[in-house]
Amino acid sequence: MSGTRQKSLIRKALHRPNLVLGGFLTGFIFLTALAAAIGTPYPTDGVSIAERLQPPTAAHWLGTDSLGRDLLSMLMKGAQNAMLMGCVAVGIGLAVGVPAGLYAAMRKGLSVDAVMRLSDLIFAFPAILTAVLIAALYGPGVTNAILAVGIFNIAVFARVTRGAALNVMGRQFVTAAAAIGRPPIAIAIHHVLPNAAGAIIIQATIQFAVAILAEAGLSYLGLGVQPPDPSWGKMLNDAQTLMFTHPMQAVVPGAAIMVAVLGLNLLGDGLRDVLDPRLRIVRSG
């Protein structure tokens, strides 16, 4: 990429309020997760019944939960958990879905049709229902939950990659590369993938948000993160029983989920505006 084009891309980016706000919110959550990995103001695995359900004080900025744990520290650990879940779920989808989509775009035949039909079927079935199915067999747990979201993401990335790759395949530079005898793998990696990268990056941002939402939902239902590990969804589940006496407990973790998902969605939309304005984002989860 030449220097002037890079500069104009950056200038374009700064004029997109959704990109700037999305980047800011996502960065905020990411830094919070990073800080939590280094340390939290209070430990989140200790129980202190004497300090339970305190209102916000100078010592505990957001108060404490029903086990006397510092809410701010729990929120920070929850951010770390959400980021980790998002990375794994999107990572699985990218690692399998992108090669599968590239393969499906470059080859034709029954096997490709079968693979795309299977991905249609997985795609038509929400991640959260797949997760319920897997939890039924292998038991509730964070590994199974995130695996289910990852499998759903494989279908999403296979479709997006194939669509973007098919757009590039008809272009002259691809035909030219094939004509001079470059092997299909080299064409896929050097010519097709770079041109599909924009669509894949944008979708990855959206799927990250989907993964955070799904994990929170599953943990809220008791099918995801198990106690005592902190998760925003789990915190909401705990808070619901205290709703009549301590309503604020139910407000804070939900707001955290909203900020993270809003940030990632805005970032995805903003990236789309800058990188590939005609792209349609696939939204489901």
Next chain:
Amino acid sequence: MLSYLAHRAFNLAAALLAASLLVFVILSVLPGDPAEIMLGVGATPESLAALRAELGLNESAVIRYFDWIGGVLHGDFGQSMTYGVPVAELVLERLQVTVPLAIIAFLMAVAVALPFGVFAAVNRNRPGDYLVMGFSQLGLAVPNFWFGILLILIFAVQLHWFQAGGFAPWADGWGPALKSLLLPAVALALSEAAILSRVVRSATLDVYREDYVRTARAKGLSKPAVLFRHVLRNMLLPVVTIMGLQFAFLIAGAVVVENVFYLPGLGRLILQAIFQRDLVVVQNIILLLAGLVVLVNFIVDLAYALIDPRPHGEAHR
């Protein structure tokens, strides 16, 4: 039209078959002994053997699959272990909550998304558009279960207008039953309305870019006349498709929201069945949900064919 119908019906049957195979393979063929899962670690070998015999686990996978599907086709979904009643009976009872919930939420979402989406498109890149799209971004980001909890906090805990949860059976009259579904439906409708309003907006904008719209304006048709005569009708095509696709996510959302409001629907049943390891119930409900999703997609295809003014056959492959 007939060949189109036949083609679609064939696709429907194929999708149902694939879905049933997928559910069966995940739950019955992959490692993990269903009998062991259902009885837990403390089970005696005798009780394990008895349950295996009762579930027919000693047969080969092929025979088990055909037994299961044969039963399902005759309306026999097996017996629930924890409730001791046929799964079909349980499901019929719970559908009376889940289906109305999904329909009410869907209608609410459409009622909000259509006018606001068109409004945003007509006012493109003006404050009204930014406002609608901003709210839609918020709606996408708010998890439905949290929104449900907030609704309970405001309307049940603070204002005492509604119960915090539970369901008044239909037998006691429509009013109380509908009232107990209202807050859950709002919680479910939010993200649906957010997605649909974006789809409506972009579909409307796409139609505005068409040549025939420019022609209509050029020949002197007023803006509202163009909107109502040309744009809205053609905008509905992509919108209906997305509505169909979104139905699956409405059902998935209902599974979560029912648990927020303690509604005795399918979602609550499936969650309880998981915690009680009632695999027969889980397997059949998942199949039912998958079948429902496939069926709705089929109906959407048909609706699409009815709305689409182009001749059938060529336009749909």
